[in-house]
Amino acid sequence: MKYLGVIIGQGRQTLSPIFQQAALDALRLDIVYEGWPTTPDGLVTRVKGMRSASVLGGNVTIPHKEPVIPLMDEIDGPAAQIGAVNTIVNRDGRLVGCNTDVEGFLRALREDGGFDAAGKQAIVVGAGGSARAVVLGLAQAGAARVSVINRTLTRAQALAGDLQPLAVHTVIEAFPASDETWSSAAVDSVLLVSCVPGSDETAALIPPSALHNRMLIYDIAYSAHESPLIEAARQRGAATLDGLPMLVYQGAASFKLWTGSEPPLDIMFDAARTGLARQLEGASP
Template structure:
């Protein structure tokens, strides 16, 4: 039986095993997916084990998306651009790094959210691995203006420098944040503010700071964060992170198996696991 893994800092909250194992069953694939909780010091050994012939590869999540990059042999364009990897594929012992978060985010936004960000003004909160993927996807989609805010400004500047070849990212100061959010059409939160068990109930923005059209929060646990509740109450379109999770997972599954992913099966399994 083939194996695939999730390399995570904490594996207690993830929906990925339920989602991928349901997909393997639907495809008739003799494969099993398991989540591994790893400290930073354990990451190199865990990545080395992915070279085993019985291993398809792995997903990578917080806090390892950037740290895993130098441990790999090759990178896809999206992984090189973002400097972040969320999917590793074992090709005969050589490890390829991919970033399926970017494609997953944009597919979720357009297909599930019914929103095309082309020509729009967007504000992005956060500067970690997920933020890099979202920023890359937004720049490639042709947004008119993209601004990023992070509590640690140097991390925001690092993101802007990394993605400079793909378009301009303006780094916002705390004094600029509220006004720019209000003038934006779309706000995307990639921070952990609002996440169950971390900062649940909190919001990354003041109550009166909302964009004009839509709020996307890539958190899926809880299904509706305080930020999304406020946006929905104000009549804005909202989207949580579950569609992005499903679509990035579908991209990863196809990379591992070469088969079209059973997206409906994966979504149903993720929703059931979330409800449980």
């Protein structure tokens, strides 16, 4: 028996164990995928346990994507560029930190959002690890300009400064979350990606007046309930995309790194949607 799991913050929820286990079972692999709630103080011990021969690796999610980096023996290119690890692969006791978020984001954008970013202007809200993956992905896809809007301007500036050298054809600019910023940035932008965790925070940062019907509004968060941002976008006549496809696609890329096998995407999506439906049932009065 081999093991995989997701290192997740205490009290947080994730669908990863549901759809990853469904894929493992479909391929009849003798592997168990678990949830590993971990406190910041317990991260070192958790990662040390992943060196066991019985552990193939795991996923990493908020708030551990950045703190886990110094605990790795090796970091792949995307993880180094983004400054965040979302996948760990155990190679004979050596832990390799990887990042599949860029791949997951771009695949969802193209296949589920039907959006080609080449030559387009986009807004990215947030400046954390997920936002870094999104901005790098947009640069790789050839976006003309990416405006990074964040409540703390210095974090947005740091993101832009780190990623601009990697963006050959894309201008990356940082802006504070102000009315003036939104009125200017939204006019010519046809994609808005929210990388802000928590629907209340997102609603506070993004005014409905910034949304228009030429935009694709992409909220990378996923929830059993439609987010306020997605709801507002629909009311403004904008196309929308939530974070479930990105979650599954990045998980599928991780699956291939661990097992060497092509993941059954249809089974992963079915399991993820079923898991969301159960969350919705559990939240009902």
